[in-house]
Amino acid sequence: MLQELTIKDFAIIQDLNLSFNRGMTVLTGETGAGKSIIIDAVGLLAGGRGSSEFIRHGATKCVLEALFSLDGNPGTYELLKTYGIDSDEDTVIIQRDIHRSGKSVCRINGRLVTIAILRLIGESIIDIHGQNEHQELMNPERHLSMLDQFGDKELFLLKKSYQETYTRYRQVKKAYDKWQNGEQELAQRLDMLQYQTNEIEMAELLDGEEEELLEEKNLLLNYQKIMSALSISYDVLQGDDVNGIDLIGNAMTEMSSLEDIDDKFKNLSEAISSSYFQLQEAASDILRELDQMAYDEDRLNEIEKRLEIIKQLKRKYGDSIGEIKSYYEKIAAELEQILNRENHLTNMTDELARLSEELVKRGSQLSKKRRKVAKDIEQSIHEQLKELYMEKVVFEVQFFKTVATFSSEGAHESGFDEVEFYIATNMGEPLKPLAKVASGGELSRMMLAMKTIFSKSQGITSIIFDEVDTGVSGRVAQAIANKIYMVAVHSQVLCITHLPQVAAMADNHLYISKSIENDRTKTHVNALETAEKIEEIARMLAGTEITKLTLEHAKELTVLAKTERQKQKQIS
Known part of the structure; x- marks a missing residue:
């Protein structure tokens, strides 16, 4: 549900902070005060089309921010997980900045x-x-997914099973088409794979080889420097004339004669003795290295050629010898498939036939279940329409394919079905697509009937009705108020209305007004208490002049609405 909304420099609103509660909230007030602007702001936070025209005059950008609680909405959780957006606290913060340049910056839980x-x-x-925006209900392409949302766990499992089979079928079909139709491409691929496998095989690469060659190359390139340093070091330590080790040996002998006099001399003696033997060992190691050192120009050239071969292979097939070998294994397997193309095609043909049969079977099961669900929806919608005084309206979910005609060629991600909602608004008239039905109060009631049914299954936490009650009055107005409240039992509802019957049914009532400050219009929002709510409903009933009679009528409406709210909660 929507908990908090912040609007800055948006249209005529300079700075506005709103808090919302569960249940049904109505927004009423002066024309032009900003009721629809608030809804427009929420719409932009839901991904609506933005424009620099929304920015308040004199400002460089507008900032919109909202806090939503997810209320366990699985669909939203899945989307957040898909796009790597953190949602540990069961809330979502959406922010959108629209700049004068037209640039729009969007963040969800702080992530761009x-x-x-x-x-x-x-x-x-x-x-x-x-009034002119009914989203999914008015989009025939969404009717199939809405039908599925109304279904039970059995339908969900049937659809999941079908989609798993469909995914596998598409993978095998794509591979089969590639092998079946790409003779020239396969021939070219065969030549390339043979060349690549031969090139890698001839190189006879060894794990760790490149590192060893580089180390050996480094030694050969620095031969003179190494020989010079080793020779000088050995002469200093253990040359024929006076050398460092002999001198340290003398010091060791002298200091050993003092060991019994004091512990400090003993420590010094032991330190010199330790150094003497370490230097002797080092001198031996240096001599051994000198004996093993040999410069071989032919070996250096050989190493250079070998490293160049490895470099060329890395440029083509991977960043390391390990990656080159992995690539080789991959193309060797593909080469084997191409060389045994007929056997491979036969195996794929058999697999494709098996998957095609399984796909039709699972798709048929799914479609049969959908047709049962469709009958339940039709019955539920008709019951809702009766309560909205549209008992003569016929609603039907039309399927454009029969199960007997299903074949794998007509499969899509959601099955084989193509469905659309149809209605006949008057007795004797033919059924017509819902998306093309007449607008106005009739369409509003149709939409409310559907929303009452689907709000229980769609999982959407906040539903906004922007003057959907236009064009109705009297008993129909009260019926619409009841339906909107029924939706609010399962989802938070925000509703802009001019009907007192709808306002009376609300759990929360926000009054939108405006004032002129410093030659600029400023929007104000006040949460009405019971007495203020009755006065506002009286104004909606009577217009500008509120009489004692209209106040009594308003009180009566609120009492009746309270009774109706309790009734709706018990029903739900």
Whole structure:
């Protein structure tokens, strides 16, 4: 649910902080005060199209920020995980900055995201319905997924099983088509693989070889420097004339005669003695290195050639000998497949036939279950429409394919089905696509009936109705108010309304007003208490002049609404 909303320099709003509660919240107030602007701000946080025109006059950018609690919404959790966005605290903070240049910066829990990712995650949390914007319900391409959302665990498992088979089928089909239709490409591939495997085989690469060659090369390149340093060091330590080790030996002899006099002399003697023997060992090691040192120009040339071969192979096949060998194993296996193409094609043909049969089987099971679910939806929608005084309206989920016609060629990620919601709004009229039905109050009621059904299964935590009650009055207005509240039992609902019946049903009432300060319009939002709420409902009933009678009528509406709210909660 939406918990907090901050708006800065957006349209006529300079700085506004709002807190929202669970249940049904209505926004009422003066025309032009900013009711729809608040909803527009939420819409932008859900990934709506931004524009520099939204920025308040005189400002360089607008800043929108909202805090949502996820309420265990699995769809949102999955999206956050997919895009590596942290959600440990069961909340989501969405921020969007729109700059005068048109640049839009979006963050979710502090992480920068694209508009596309913002839209995906935003739409899983917020569902905005306006007079001319009905999102999924008005998009036939989304009807199949909505049908699935209404289904039970059995349908979910059938769809998951189908999709696993479909993924495997597509992989094998893609590989089969490549092998079946790419004769010239395969011939070229065969030549290249043979050349590459031969080149790597002839190199006879050994693990650790490059490091050893580089070490040997370094020694040969520095031969003169090494010989000079070793020779001088040996002469200093143990040359024929006076040398360092003999001198230290003399010192060791002298100091050993003092060991019994004092411990400090004994320590010095032991230190010199230790150094003497270490230097003797070092001199022996230096002599051994001198004996083994030999400069071989032919060996250096051989190393250079070998390293160049390794360098060329690394440039083509990997950054190390290990990677080159891994690449070799991969292409050797592919080469084996191409050389045994007929056997491989036969195996793939058999696998493809098996998967095709399994795909149709699983798709048929899924479709049959969907058709049962569709009947349940139709019945539920008709029950809702009766309560909205549309008892003569016929709603139907139409399937455009029969199960008997399913074949693997017509498969898609969600199955074989193509569905669309159809309605007939008057007796005797033919069914027509819901997306093309007449707009106005009739469409608003149709949408509310569906939203009442789907709000229980879609998992969306916040649903916004922006003046969807336009064009209705009387008993229909009360029926719409009841339906909106029924949705609010399962999801947080924010609703802009001009109907007193809808306002009376709300758990929370926000009044939007405006004032002129320093020749600029400023928006104010006040949460109304019971007495203030009754007065606002009276204003909605009577217009500008509130009479004692309208106040009594407003009180009566709130009492009836309280009873209706309790009734709806018990039903749900």
